[in-house]
Amino acid sequence: MNVTHPIAEKILKGLKSKEGSPVPTRDFLDLGPRAAVDQALSRLVRQGTIRRVRRGLYELPRMGKLLKQPVVASPDQLVQAWARNNGLRVVPSGAYAANLLGLSAQVPAKIVYYTNGRTQTLKLGPYTVRLLNRGPKTMDVRGRVAPLVLQALRYMGRDDIAPEAIRRLRSALSPMDKAELRRNLQYAAAWMKPVIKDIAGKEAH
Numbered sequence: 001m002n003v004t005h006p007i008a009e010k011i012l013k014g015l016k017s018k019e020g021s022p023v024p025t026r027d028f029l030d031l032g033p034r035a036a037v038d039q040a041l042s043r044l045v046r047q048g049t050i051r052r053v054r055r056g057l058y059e060l061p062r063m064g065k066l067l068k069q070p071v072v073a074s075p076d077q078l079v080q081a082w083a084r085n086n087g088l089r090v091v092p093s094g095a096y097a098a099n100l101l102g103l104s105a106q107v108p109a110k111i112v113y114y115t116n117g118r119t120q121t122l123k124l125g126p127y128t129v130r131l132l133n134r135g136p137k138t139m140d141v142r143g144r145v146a147p148l149v150l151q152a153l154r155y156m157g158r159d160d161i162a163p164e165a166i167r168r169l170r171s172a173l174s175p176m177d178k179a180e181l182r183r184n185l186q187y188a189a190a191w192m193k194p195v196i197k198d199i200a201g202k203e204a205h
Contacts, residue, residue: 007032007040015050015060021077022059024085053078053125056085075111076100078124088117089139090131091147094155101152102172103165114138114151141187143180145173149199150188158191169199 044050051061062071083090093112098104114134122129141147178200
């Protein structure tokens, strides 16, 4: 088998469409029988055409333009792909959520995510990620941005949220993001609700 094999070609097309993000095996299972997909992935890895980040996660090898060193996907890309492959949800914990939103320039020494799965430690590429089981109050928050905002606000605390952070979020979030925040207002602590309304606009209630 080589990259001209129909399944291999479709796998490569799918990886290229993700622009460097890792892709879980389950995203390829509609391309053919599981055994054929697994075989195509294994052959592509052996050929060096794609890279296995860990079991069930694959990416296209990329080289940095300046240092000509392999470029690794971000921790968030890897964790989200891993979770999708395992049918789980994950939410960045407070410090990392604040970093992802641009509210903190400091990358936490320990990358921690909350999950509806079991508590465990994962090795994803060069990163070690701690997953902590959390209940519905944390994991029922839906969407792409709302879980990040709620975790970042909780991390900063009611007395330490600077007006600049509110202005930054209000400016950076799209109307769709703000609508998502409003839909999740019920999951916010009482002290967060006025802050979220300030960020998301007057339609929040």
